[in-house]
Amino acid sequence: MTAVVVMVVRTRRRSPRARAAADAARLAAADALLRLDDAATDLDIAFEASEALVDGDSTSALRRSRAAALRARDRGFTDVAALESSSAIPAQRRIEAEAVRAQLEAQLAKVARTRAELVEWARTHGTPSDRVRAARARRDDVVRAAGDPAPLIAGLRERFAEDDWRDAAEAADAATAALAQADETLAAADAATDPAEIDRLVHEATDATRRAARHLKAVEDAHRIALQAADNAGAEVAAARDELAAAIDIAESRPDECASDAAARLREATNDLDAAAIDAGRRPRAAIETVARVRELRDDLLGEAPSPRRRLEAARAALPGTLACARAALAAAEARDDRTIDARLRRDRARRELAAARAATDAGVALANARTAWQAAAAR
Numbered sequence: 001m002t003a004v005v006v007m008v009v010r011t012r013r014r015s016p017r018a019r020a021a022a023d024a025a026r027l028a029a030a031d032a033l034l035r036l037d038d039a040a041t042d043l044d045i046a047f048e049a050s051e052a053l054v055d056g057d058s059t060s061a062l063r064r065s066r067a068a069a070l071r072a073r074d075r076g077f078t079d080v081a082a083l084e085s086s087s088a089i090p091a092q093r094r095i096e097a098e099a100v101r102a103q104l105e106a107q108l109a110k111v112a113r114t115r116a117e118l119v120e121w122a123r124t125h126g127t128p129s130d131r132v133r134a135a136r137a138r139r140d141d142v143v144r145a146a147g148d149p150a151p152l153i154a155g156l157r158e159r160f161a162e163d164d165w166r167d168a169a170e171a172a173d174a175a176t177a178a179l180a181q182a183d184e185t186l187a188a189a190d191a192a193t194d195p196a197e198i199d200r201l202v203h204e205a206t207d208a209t210r211r212a213a214r215h216l217k218a219v220e221d222a223h224r225i226a227l228q229a230a231d232n233a234g235a236e237v238a239a240a241r242d243e244l245a246a247a248i249d250i251a252e253s254r255p256d257e258c259a260s261d262a263a264a265r266l267r268e269a270t271n272d273l274d275a276a277a278i279d280a281g282r283r284p285r286a287a288i289e290t291v292a293r294v295r296e297l298r299d300d301l302l303g304e305a306p307s308p309r310r311r312l313e314a315a316r317a318a319l320p321g322t323l324a325c326a327r328a329a330l331a332a333a334e335a336r337d338d339r340t341i342d343a344r345l346r347r348d349r350a351r352r353e354l355a356a357a358r359a360a361t362d363a364g365v366a367l368a369n370a371r372t373a374w375q376a377a378a379a380r
Contacts, residue, residue, distance in 0.1 A: 025097035032104035146216035168222035175215035229284035329377035
C-alpha cells in the first residue's frame with residue numbers, strides 16, 4: 001500500500017498539471033522581475049534627478065538602499081534565468097519559482113519605500129530650479145562628451161554597405177529624438193510652477209538624457225566595430241580558408257571520428273567563405289560573422305578528432321572574432337531596447353557570458369562563453 005501511495009505522489013508531482021503549475025509560477029516570477037527591473041531603474045533615475053548621488057552624509061542611508069535595490073535586481077536576473085534552465089521535477093520547480101517570486105516582491109516593496117523616502121528628502125534639500133539647471137547641465141555634458149555623430153555615420157555610409165552602418169544610423173536617430181525630448185521636457189519644467197510637477201519633468205528629462213547617452217555610445221560602438229571588422233576581415237577569411245582545408249583533411253582521413261557528413265558540409269562552408277571574401281570590403285562585419293560561424297561549424301563537425309593542441313590553437317584563433325561578433329550583437333540588442341522580460345533576460349545572459357569569456361584563462365572555455373553570449377544577444 002505504501003508503494004502505491006508513493007507512486008501516486010510521484011506521478012502527481014510530474015503530471016501535466018504539475019508542469020503547468022511550474023510554468024505558471026516561473027512566469028509569475030519573471031513578471032515580478034520585470035516590475036523590479038523597472039522600479040530599480042526608475043529609482044536610479046530619481047537619485048540622479050534629485051542630485052542625491054552627489055549629496056554628502058545626508059543621503060548615506062538612501063544610497064545604501066539604492067545599492068541594495070540594484071544588487072537585488074541583478075540577483076533576480078540570475079535567479080529567474082536559473083528557473084528557466086532547471087532540471088528539477090515540476091513540483092520542485094514550482095516551489096523554487098514561488099520562492100524567487102516572493103523574494104522579488106519583497107524587494108519591490110523595499111524599492112517603493114526607498115522611492116518615497118527619496119521624495120521626502122528632495123522636498124527639504126535643494127530647489128526645483130536647482131534640479132532643472134543640473135538636469136540641463138547633464139544633458140549638455142552628454143552632447144559635449146559624445147560630439148556630433150553625423151560625421152561618423154557619413155564615414156560609414158561612404159565605405160560600407162547598409163548592413164554595416166544601419167545600427168549606427170538608427171542609434172543616431174534615437175539619440176536625436178531623446179535629446180529633443182529632454183529639451184522639450186526641460187523647457188516645460190522652466191515654465192512650470194508646481195514643485196512636484198517640476199520634479200516630475202526633471203525626472204523625465206533625466207531619463208531622456210540617459211537614453212541619449214546610451215544611443216550616442218551605440219553610435220561610437222558601431223563605428224568602432226565596423227572599422228575593426230574592415231581591418232581584420234581579409235586576414236580572418238584567409239586564415240579560415242586554411243583552417244577549413246586542414247579540417248577537410250581530418251574529416252576525410254578519419255571519418256569515423258567526425259560527423260557523418262563532415263567533409264561535405266565543410267566544403268559548403270568553404271563556398272560561404274568565398275562568397276564573404278568577394279564582398280568583404282563593403283560588408284566586413286558580415287565577413288567576420290561568416291568566419292566565426294564557419295569555425296563553430298568546423299568545431300561541431302570534427303568534435304575531438306583534432307589533437308588537444310590543435311583544438312587549443314583553433315580556439316585561440318576563433319576567440320577574437322567571436323568576441324567581436326558577440327559584442328556587436330549585444331550593442332545592437334541594447335540599442336533596440338526591447339523591454340520584454342525575455343529580451344532583458346537574453347541581454348543579461350549575454351553580458352554575463354561575455355564577462356566570463358573575458359575572465360577565462362582557458363581559450364576553449366572563453367570561446368564557449370563567447371559563442372553563448374553571441375547566441376543570446378542575437379536571438380529575438
